[in-house]
Amino acid sequence: MMSIDRRSLVLGALAVPGVACLSRAARAAAPSRIVALGGAATEILYALGAGDRIAGVDVSSGYPAAARAKPNVGYYRSLSAEGVLALGPDLIVATDGAGPKEALDVLKSASVRLVQLEEAKTAADAAERIRLVAGAIGERERGEEVARAVAEDLAALETALASVPKRRNALVLLGPPRGGGLMAAGAGSSGAHALALAGADNAASALSGWKPLSDEAAYAMAPDAIVVLQTSAPLSPEEIARHPGLAGSPAVRENRVIAADALGFIGFGPRVAQATRAVAAGIYPEASLPALPERAWTVDRTPAKR
Known part of the structure; x- marks a missing residue:
């Protein structure tokens, strides 16, 4: 690679x-x-x-x-x-x-x-x-x-998300490569646009674009939900729960830390609806969201290698 x-x-x-x-x-x-x-x-x-x-x-x-x-x-x-x-x-x-x-x-x-x-x-x-x-x-x-x-x-x-009584603040994070810091999706970023589709407000709206997230800034944001984008830079919900700036957040306390398909969610490709629904269900677990139909392009039917 x-x-x-x-x-x-x-x-x-x-x-x-x-x-x-x-x-x-x-x-x-x-x-x-x-x-x-x-x-x-x-x-x-x-x-x-x-x-x-x-x-x-x-x-x-x-x-x-x-x-x-x-x-x-x-x-x-x-x-x-x-x-x-x-x-x-x-x-x-x-x-x-x-x-x-x-x-x-x-x-x-x-x-x-x-x-x-x-x-x-x-x-x-x-x-x-x-x-x-x-x-x-x-x-x-x-x-x-x-x-x-x-x-x-x-x-x-x-339509389903419009009935949510109170919008939650969510934070979208990318994992650190080679020991670097977390990256947060600020205003105008792909993560911010994707959060809007998921019916959430951006806890990092004070930032512009994708920016490194300090422990102090993370603590001050106190997000209601955290979306962890899954890439080759490893970052798990369990690691977020131990993060010094996020461990005490409502997202961690109330178990609203969501692992999301990065390209599916912020890529705005053909899988965007299904990926967004998965994220929205994690942000609003109490909401009745529609079960979206399986589409030919949302299921990878590539034969497994023997």
Whole structure:
């Protein structure tokens, strides 16, 4: 495995509406060799049934498991344009934050269509970017089906959460790599946007973006719930319960520390409704939340390795 901070991979794996750029030689034919740069882009392509057309992915593409068997071009924030083009793609789908700029400039000047997605912030964004990618790969009908299902699931969850008598303050945390400190999702971050979908207020709203969390700041926040994003940087609810700044918080005292699928929850991809429901159920265990239907893209049916 490459020595790349998975925490950073997750932070940047989010993207949404708006094609930021299309290269000069956009092809009319449906692409057959697609390179996906960013975990959310990869998930969308698989949800659209285009997994067999993916020629390569980046290291943040961990779902479904089949994606991990694809040729890997490295981390999408530190790309080598030559490495991407060596796969012979006829379409590149990149999430927001792909770079560096010099590499993107090379890709944009090549005779390959490049669809670059913007940051995701709302439920509408999640559905819209599915339609966007579907249009780029010639799967508009399938894209509408997936986008509509995601929108319906999120709407059902929003309706149920509207009846919660009192919103709780929640804190979203990423684990520390190599002995570093916890990172908290401040205002304007992907974690803050995801919390809004889960019907909670952000206990770290005084911060901006993803920031290190000191013991003193954690104690002052006194969150009602804590969402621990699961990445390769190990962090468990049990560790949170022992954290000096959080051990006495309402979240720990009342057993509202939730382990969450990082890419599913803050990635705003096709699994966002199911991941958000799981988090909301942990924040509001007393609430009657709808059991969302199982979708083809929310269950990984990759055959287990023997």
